[in-house]
Amino acid sequence: MKNPAKVLVIPSLLLLAAASVKAQNSPPPAAAPAALPKVAIVDIRTAMASTAEGKQLAAEIQSQFSAKQAELENMRKNLEDIQNRLTSGARTLSDEERGRLERQGTRLQQQLQRKQEEYQAELTDAQQDAFEKLGRKMGEVVSRFARDNGYLMIMDAQVCNIYCSNQLDVTQDIIRLYDQANPVKGAASAPAKPGAAAPATKPAAQPAANPPASKPKP
Numbered sequence: 001m002k003n004p005a006k007v008l009v010i011p012s013l014l015l016l017a018a019a020s021v022k023a024q025n026s027p028p029p030a031a032a033p034a035a036l037p038k039v040a041i042v043d044i045r046t047a048m049a050s051t052a053e054g055k056q057l058a059a060e061i062q063s064q065f066s067a068k069q070a071e072l073e074n075m076r077k078n079l080e081d082i083q084n085r086l087t088s089g090a091r092t093l094s095d096e097e098r099g100r101l102e103r104q105g106t107r108l109q110q111q112l113q114r115k116q117e118e119y120q121a122e123l124t125d126a127q128q129d130a131f132e133k134l135g136r137k138m139g140e141v142v143s144r145f146a147r148d149n150g151y152l153m154i155m156d157a158q159v160c161n162i163y164c165s166n167q168l169d170v171t172q173d174i175i176r177l178y179d180q181a182n183p184v185k186g187a188a189s190a191p192a193k194p195g196a197a198a199p200a201t202k203p204a205a206q207p208a209a210n211p212p213a214s215k216p217k218p
Contacts, residue, residue, distance in 0.1 A: 039152060039154070040155075041155050041159075041164050041171075042155075042170050043171045044138065047178070048135070051175055053134065053178075053179075053182050054130075054134055057130040061123070061127065065123055068122075072115055072116060075108060079108050079109060082104060086101050086102065086105070138178060140181075141174060145173065
């Protein structure tokens, strides 16, 4: 009679060997997909101009330069008036009067050009100061938002010049957090006036179109 222990052991060994061969021939389990890095975009220029403090600074710049804008506009109108008088009186003005108007127009044109250059330089300085003031605080807000929400990168929307999904845009979140961190008294009830100079990233930005310089006729 066969030993029962040997009868049981032999099939068991065969099963173990088959399982070992199958394990060796089976492909390794697929690795779990790595989590994508969390990124976002923010339109810094829009964010700064849309904060309560940004609107307040824009209104202050507008108020600061409104008198100079009016002065430039008045000079431009005076120069146009001289040109119109020279044109309409081309056949009736005396040589003396024509010469007087032309000299007056030349002087006014030079004054207008100088005033425009002074205006633009002062406006650029004021906008740059406002931009730097907002920019430092905005950088802190964006950094804190990124850390608190696990973002590995937040890019300026201007850098994304091909395609970025709107789902990546956190501009409104940044504006809300900035206003919470930097409250401005009475800002909600005092929006910036139309044409106000919002702090811009480029110093050349203007609150309103400069009065164009007109050239007097020779």
